[in-house]
Each structure stands twice: as C-alpha cells, then as structure tokens.
Amino acid sequence: METQTQTTVDRHRRIILFPLPYQGHVNPMLQLANLLYSKGFNITIFHTNFNKPKTSNYPHFTFKFILDNDPHDERYCNLPLHGMGAFSRVLLFNQFGADELRHQLELELSKKDEPSVSCLITDALWHFAQPVAVSLNLPRLVLRTSSLFCFLVYASLPLLNDRGYLDHSNDITTPLLDGLGYQHLSDNNHLEEQVMEFPMLKVKDIIKMGFKKANDVVGDVIGNMVKRTKASSGIIWNSFKGLEEPELETVVREISAPSFLIPFPKHFTASSSSLHEQDRTFFPWLDQQPPKSVVYVSFGSVSQLNEKHFLEMVHGLVDSKQSFLWVVRPGFVDGSTWLEALPDGLMGERGRIVKWAPQQEVLAHKAIGAFWTHSGWNSTFESVCEGVPMICSPFWGDQPLNARYTSDVLKVGVYLENGWKREEITNAIRRVMVDEEIRERVKILKQKLDVSLIKGGSSYESVQSLVAYISSL
Template identity: 75%
Template sequence: MENHTVVPRHRRIILFPLPYQGHVNPMLQLANLLYSKGFSITILHTNFNKPKTSNYPHFTFKFILDNDPHDERYSKLPLQGMGSFARVLLFNECGADELRHQLELELSEKDVSCLVTDAYWYFTQSVADSLSLPRLVLRTTSLFCFPVFGSISLFHDLGYFNLSDNANMEEQVVKFPVLKVKDIIKTGFKLQTNSILSNMVKHSEASSGIIWNSFKELEEPGLETILRDIPVPSFLIPFPKHFTSASSSLLEQDRTFFPWLDKQAPNSVVYVSFGSVSQVDERQFLEIVHGLVNSEQTFLWVIRPGFVEGSTWLESFPDGFPGERGRIVNWAPQQEVLAHEAIGAFWTHGGWNSTFESVCEGVAMICSPFYGDQPLNARYMSDVWKMGVYLENGWERGEIANAIRKVMVNEDGKEIKERARNLKQKLNVSLMEGGYSYESLESLIAYINSF
C-alpha cells in the first residue's frame, strides 16, 4: 500500500455525503480532489448505503446517525426505491445532536478547516453555525435546477400539479420558459416535498459557499442567475474530468463485457442505463426490449437487480434476447464505458451525474426521465444543448426505435453528435490554465485555505 504519510497535509476537511449513489459519487470525487490538493479528509457516513471504505485507505471514515442496530426509527424504514428517502427526512429531524457531538470530537483533535455536506443535509447548517465552523454545500444537480426547485410552491399555487387538461401540458412554465408544464409535473414534487426543497435552498443560501458539478460554458445563463440571486460564492468544478466515480460504486461492477466492446466499431454501440434507483413495470420493460430490437443497433444494457418491479432480474426476456447484437450486465463502470470509442449514444434516465458524464465524454443522449431533476435535465439536453432526443411520451417501442436510429444512423444524428463533441471540447479548454474551470478550482482551494 502506498504510504500517504510522506505527503505533507494541510488542514482537515470533513465531508458528509447523502447516502445515495448519485450523491455519494460526486462527494467522493470532490474528496479525492481536495486530498490531491493537500488536505486531510474525514468522511462522515451512515450505515445505510455506506461507501466501500477499503477503496479509500487515504481517508478517515466515521459512522454517524444510524450506527445503533436496535434503533427502530431506522430499522423499519424502506431500503429500496424512493421510499428510502424517508431516511433523509428522519436524519434531518433528529441528527443535529449526534452531528454536533461528532464535530466537537473532530474539532478537539484536529485542525479542521470546514465542513462540506450534501445540500439535502440542511440540518447541518445550524450545527456548523453553533460551532463557528464554515459549511460548504455540494449541489449534485445542475445550476438551472436550483431556482426551479425554489419555485415549487409557486407551481403549486399556479395549479400545475392539479391539471387535468392535456392541452396545458405543452405550455411554457412561468419564470422558466425553456421548460414545459409537463416537465414540472413529471418531477413528482408534491407539497410535502416542498419543505425539503425549500429548506435545501434556504440553507444552501445561508452556507459559506456552493460547489457545483458543472462548468460555465455549459450553463452560462444558469450561472448568471445564481451569481445574481445567491449571496454566497459558487464554484463550478467538473468532477468527472478529475476523478472517476468507479471506486465509489455501491454496486459490484461487471467488467467482463470489455473484450466484446473492444471489438465493436467506433460509434456503433448504444449504452443503456437508467440509474441506481429507478424502476419500470414488466410492460414498460418489454417496450424497452422491443425498442432495442427494432432499432437494429448494437447495445450494452445495464439492468441492475430490482430494476423491473417484482422481478429479481431477467425472467421477462423473450426467447432469443439479447442475441448477438446485445450484451446485458448488472452494473458497469459508467465513465469508462462512455469514454470508449465504440459508444455512439447513451440512453439514460437523465440523472445529473449520468447527463454530465455524457457531456464530459461528448456522447449524444436519449433521455427517458422518471422524476426529480431528470425531466428538467432532459429538456435542457434536447432543447437547449441540442445533443440528444427526449422521449417525452413514456415507453413505446416504435418511438424508442426511432429515437435510437435518429441519433445513431440518421442525418440528424450527425449534427447532434457534433454538438456533443463541441461541448466536450469547450470543457477541455475550460480546464486549461486560465480557463474558467481551472480558475474555479484554484479559487475554491484558496477560499478554503482562508478559513
């Protein structure tokens, strides 16, 4: 094992990720980045969805909040799907005392520079304030989503979530004309969700600064809004260009398909993955299957256990599928797949990590969003950045096949892919010395050192 003690360490930073794959990945990428800049790193984490600590021997890990196996408040909560998000609500309600105790121990033993938490751990702001400890926030969605999330109560007042007339679904959203009303409805944000979102926004604005997994050239209008409306510094850092997220995967990764992928022609394979939480029913699953078959394109499809409701894995496949043109895996090192020259398109649920990783690798997208920020990302991907196709009408095999062929083989696909490559090139320039992304990282390090 490499001896990390020979490297002189600056002060310690404590990081506290939300225990979901899409939140753990960027937080541990940020931790690696800060470590590379000379800081010592402590990761606070729950037993629920705990990270693989053995992959990070250079970090100190501390259990917090649900480390008592007899605490029925946690043991009775769902472990799978969005129902497990109830755990976050409970942590926010009852975690302050335990976090304060843990931070007091850290502060008494070490020279701690600051606390970095996921924005959804909004209860941590009052704890940090009580200890005079600067708290930085990591936002794991895009910049343009932030003001949308802060406007959910407005959308409720406008009646968006109670519409029964399909004719209104295509209308532009008040304050956000890029979006359609149906995009807002598809987020699934109910009134009870609004308290989580409003607290997240309020306590992010009360923090010492916000770190975003993005870059200026992708989200310039969103950045202008953030800089105008939020009183704390913002730092835009494209984590996938600094560190892979492979080591932070909560699921075991299959690498056995790479020899097959290596044999495929450049830009000939559709990579299909719908994230770590989303689910479809058997009818939707079969529409996906037939859409892939009818597209006549080669594909690599990630189907994690539990993706099909009521199914452990592959019982629903028709005979002969996937055949010679397809490969099925449980989970894959996504950044490595997207960077592979054989990949021609990414069919995704549109979570921000997946969307942004695709942008970073210059891969065109097909989006089938489920909820949350995903329909907003899909709208920007298709209508603003114009680097993919948004499947807006759910799961229908004909539309699926047409979308795949549009990106992979039709004339439109050449322009879509060219725009995707151009965004990647803009990011590469931004990362060079003097570029916005380069300077943003340098500013973040100097800012932390000023505490």
Template identity: 80%
Template structure:
C-alpha cells in the first residue's frame, strides 16, 4: 500500500478505469492486484462486483465500488443458486445470460457522471464474455484479464479440434468423476491415457480428459467457447504471467489475437492479503519462524476444491509417513461431509505440523522455511510459487489445473505431478523427492531469477506495465 500512497501524491487522477472481476478468489485476487497497479500509475478505479462473494470494501478506500447484477433482493433468479462448490458457477452462466441490460445501464451512468473522471476503458474477467457486446454498444474499449496461462488459452481455443479427435468421448467411458464434476482422477490403467497428445506433445491424453469439458456440461462448453471468441474480439488481453515463462505460447497468441497482449506477474507488484475473501490466520508464523530453511511443506488446494474423506485420510497418512514438517491450509468444507477437521485422527498434526483455515499464501511462500508447495496447480498459485522459487507437488482437480501441473513437472521441471490420485505411498515419495532434489530446487531458483530480471527497467514485465499504462491512456 506504500507504493499507492506515494504515487497518489505525485500523479493526478484524470482518467478512470472500470474493472469487473469474476466473484471467485482465484479471479478476484489478480483483478485487485491489477487495480492496485493501475491506481499506483495514476488511474482512478471503479470496481463493479456482485454481492455474491462481496469483497471487503474497507480494505480499498481508494476505490469506488458498484454492486450489480444480483443486488435486487426481489430478483428470484438469484435466490436459490448454490453458494459452494462447482454448483456456485451456475451464477456465472446466469449472469452471462441475463446481465447485459443491467451492466449497460450501470455503464451508462458511469459514462455520464459529471463528478467523476472520464472512463478510459472497461477491464473484465475473460469469463464475463457477455460484457464485450455491451462495451461495443457503448463504444467503450474492453480489455480482458485472463487469469490462467497462455498455454491454457491455446488449449481451450483448441477444444473443438480435440473434441473432433474424440478425446472428450474417452472420458465418458473410462474416467471416474472426482466429486461433483470437478474433473477426472484415478482413471483406469489404459495405455491410451499415457500417450502424448500429438497436437500438444507436452500433454498426455489423460491431461486433456481431466479438463472436465463435455458438450452438455451445464453450459461450461459455451462459457469456454464464448470466452475464447470474445477475448479475441477485445481491445487487449492482460495475462498474469511473464514473457520468459511462456515465450513460445506468446508467439502463437500474438498470431491468433489481433489486440495487444500484456504479460504482468501481479504477485511481484502487490500481495493478495487485502483481497482475500476468507479471514487469514497468522498465528502459525512464530512456529514457522523457528523451522530450519527449506524444511517445511506448505499445502493448499485453493478456494473451491473438495475431496472425499477417504482421500483426505490418504493425504494425512502420506504426510505422516514423509516425516516432513508441514503447514496445511484446510478450508472449511474442503472435506465433503465435514465442517472442518472431524476426520483428523487423535494426535494429528502434532508438533511436526500446523493446520489453518486460510493463510496469506504469498507471504508463506516467501518464507525461508518453506521447501515445497503441495498445490492444486491453480494458475495464481503456480505463478506465486515461481515468484518465490519454490518447487511444487501438483495435485490438480479440473480445468486449467492439469495443464499447469504438466507444465510444472514436464516442461519447466520444477515439480512432481501426482498423476494417480490420492495414494499415501505416492504422496510420501513425492514429498521426499521434492524436498531432497537440489537440481529441481536450482531450476526453481533459476526461473525466479528470470522473473526478477523481467521486473527491472528494460525487462519484459517492466515494459509490459509501461505499455499497458500508455495504451489505456491513449483511449
């Protein structure tokens, strides 16, 4: 926040940016990091948001908030929608289908406001694909924030091709759903699943299956295809990444998307502490401070995923058998059928570990005691781990996560992919390997050094920020 206060005294706020994040932790975090970055560069910020997963506005007195779409208490469309798990994404389907008129009305009010700076552009999450037509109707430039990797976007853009080749049909017959459609895991032993995907050789067939796409998957296919289409139609795309991490993908993206692309690793600019939708526990830091360097495994599987109790217990036993110290984020509701830690056996975690409901992840990953990150391989978590040079143990659930995990393990070689589900022996072996593999740790450090170099004047990330500021200022 000190950067914000410093810039506030030196830069006038003559232009305004309206920003509209998807109301989920993994999407809110990078949007608010971007908002803080643009504010530090002199822009006034207005945030559009749903009341669902409402942010803590008191943490952002320098922003203006407008709550839209589900702010009518008499609108029955939103009354009975799920609040937890993948069912909560039904809100996204409904907002994309029914939100255009309300968004247009609110934008018209903002554009005509006499006491506010003029609006330069609208920046929305890529999954708010309906916003492109609304912005076009108002002649308002719309930029897209894409919260997953460039590689993931290329895969999503290729779903029609992969579908035609029959990859997604295979999942109907041979894969076991991992809880409420969260993806696929524990697939039967089938040689086809271990084959490389000819069109994307870094992937295995089972990685494509785990994306979880189906033609009739409650509209998810429409969300993905429309996201790709309207991202290509946007005035620009902002990625939470950096050039040296995805050089080849960037070259392909630039051929496929006519609008400019800006790669900015947000975690190097601002933390996500203030944008957390969950209260963060800091009580473990005195314990963490006492642990030797690179001796602790940090474990977090994000804000949405759930596991069955039997799988949770495999994790517990795998951790115990590894004999490694650990800090484990177990979100309430993470274990299906449990409020929080009911399945945990007596005596666990003991002196070797700590369990918390939520943690300031970037601060934890930057702590010298952390030696490995066991993660669901969400893109934000992956980038944060790269930022701190921490090797990873990957247990992806669905969507972009299997793609990220494969890149971490097979392309960058800075982690281990637990490909066969939750098996205590494999968990133990993966933890021991990552904690002891000095070559992997050195590759993680080298990747961090590339990122750090990109941030200094003349570096790719530094230039992306400057180019984005100039581009928005040109509207």
C-alpha cells in the first residue's frame, strides 16, 4: 500500500472529486483521491449529505456538501421515489443538480487563496456534470466503478433493445431497482441462448440487469452516462490491463478520451471510507482457522433477500460442512431487523456472523478459501486482487455481467445462476474450495496484477500517465 505522505510534485494543483453517494462508488473514488493526494495534488471532495463519509478519516481533504443541503427542498423531501429505491437519488440529482453544481464549481474556481483547479473527476453516473464542466471550460474526467466489459454492454443497450433482448416481461419477475430479491426466471430455453453481440453472455444475463427497455428511466441514465463518458476528458477504471485486455482494445478503438486502468485496492484499502461500523472481533477466531478453509460471504451494502431464500443460504452453508464468515447487514433479510429469521442452534460453532467487516483485510487473510459474493465490481475485483476464487450470486445491474465474466471468461468462480437452492449452494461451495484449476487461475491473475504494479508494468505506468495528464491540463 502507498502512504499518504508520498509526494512527487508540489501541492500547487487542486482536483475536485465528486462520488456517487453509495458504498460501491464512494470506496474507489476516495481510494483514487488518496492516490492523487500521495502524488502531490490538493484534494477537494464534493459530496451529498446523504451517506456522507466520515470526514475525520480524511483530515488531508477539503469536503464540500452539496445538492441536498436544503431540508425544505421539495425535490428531495420524499426520497426514495416509489419503486426506485436508492436509484431515485441518481435520477433526481442528475435532473436538478446542474445549477447548484455550476454555482459550487464557480466558487471553487474563483478562489485566489487556494491552488488552481486542474480538473473535475466525477462518478460516471453523474452525467449531468459533463455539460456543466464544458460550460466552465473545466476538464472533466470520469471514474467508472464497474468493469470495461460492463461499459461495453451498457453502450450496446440500444442495439440489444432493438434485437428484443430487453423485452421479456413473461420470462422474468423483475426486482425492485435497489436490488431487492433475486430475479426469478421461468423455464424458458430461449433464456439459455447466447447473445450474438456478446457470445460469453446468455439472454438471461441481459434480462437480469433489470432494464425493461433501453429508454426507461434507468436506461435513460445509463444511456446518458455512456454518451457523456465518451465526451469526457478521460476515463479512470478500477481494473488492470491483464484482466480485461480485449475490452481495453475495444474501448481505446472506440473512445477518443484516454483510459487509465488503476487497481485501487492495491494502493489503498477501502476501510476508512466504510459507511457502516466495521466489526473486527472475529479476527482472533479467523486467525485460528487452517489456511484456505473459510468461506467468506458478503452481498454488499444494498442487496436484500426474502426469508425463504435466506434460509436456503443458511442450509446451503451448513450442509457444505465448511467454516464460514458471513456478513449479514441489518435489513438484509426483507422484513427483519437482523437475524430473526435464523433458526436457533442451526449454525453451530462452524461459522461467524457479523454485521459488517473490513472486506479487503478479510480477503487477504490466509484462512479465506473462497468468497461467496453478489458480484458487485468492487467485491469481484478485490477478490481477484487477493487471489480468492468466487461463488457468484448476482442481483441486478452490472452484477450478472460480472458473474458471467468471472465464471465463463476468467474461469475463477462458479455462477449460481438458478437462484437460491440449498443443494446447488452446497455443491458450489464444495467445488470452489477444492477445484485446483480454479484456484490456480485466480492465483495466476493475482500474479499478473502484482507484476503490473512494478515499475514498467501496465498499472504502474497508468498511474504515472494519469498524474502527468492531469498536470498538463
């Protein structure tokens, strides 16, 4: 890990960073901020009051809270919108945030007693920031918090819609947009067919993303994200060349803006940006477990299961006879505060359940043998960074794409693509814990990543290029 005291240039240039206010987006943005600070830049963070980070963990940054500061602003009083869950804030801020963002940027640009602003870096989903930045003649780079592969699929949504892949109302029960529930697919052989444009995907993977049409409200946000990412001054990806080289070649060919692939987990941990209290009391227990003997289970900060599927998880874990560390976030089981649905005495002494954990430290622990994940990109990439094979249970959005890429392209995990069935869960856990080919492949990926970080390696050079590029703006 790099330290925050490193400096390679004078701290006379300032960068304004603006993350989306959700855990999976805050983590990489603040890791990027730490990295840029370590290279000598002055850092200002724009953030909403909603899900605001613990600023005391970042005394070296300046925080400005914007967009939702007025408690009487009727646009934000009744969030979340019906049926839209967490995504409602993305929709509303993109719709109404331009004037305030422009005002705040004008204030920052006019300050004479602070370093000049080199650029604005926003989450790619803040697509409204692009025309604002252009109007102020301020270069805007974007941080894309999912994979290059996901971006290419998202860029193809209009084509996939024209081909009829998104119109399967009789084939699928679509979950709420905040990830509630697992999408249940009907028994339809068509869903198992390959997608012509992306042969590694099945039709059901496209449907599981949760877009009813490319031009629905969510599809509209994605479409604008793609369009304005392409129009930006640069794209920063949480990835590395050896992981997604074919996709990188396509991105470089089709987008004129430069791309910078940086594996943030290898530079800074995300523990300081956690929006949840982290439990560390389990580490003495974990330290006592044999190497590669424990299954780590965590489904992120938003996903939710009903009680029936939760119990299938419980039985699948218990029946696997493997030791496990399971993060069960309060509210993870729909209708429960925490563990009310857990049968008394069923878990025994084999496992530990906590409300939240410092994930990167857990994945790096010698006792961890597999990661059962919702296949969010941060979790997927952190697992690759630590050489841990995966069991994949995606919910919506990019997660089905990441799960398929993990299992069928990288071949470093098993995709539980038929929902929550205890027998399949048990079999997947047992397979991943003993499959030497899967373990060897993920070990090789980790080695490639480690080599890329050495001077002259692709990830090392990407950081250098990003620093030089921002310094030239």
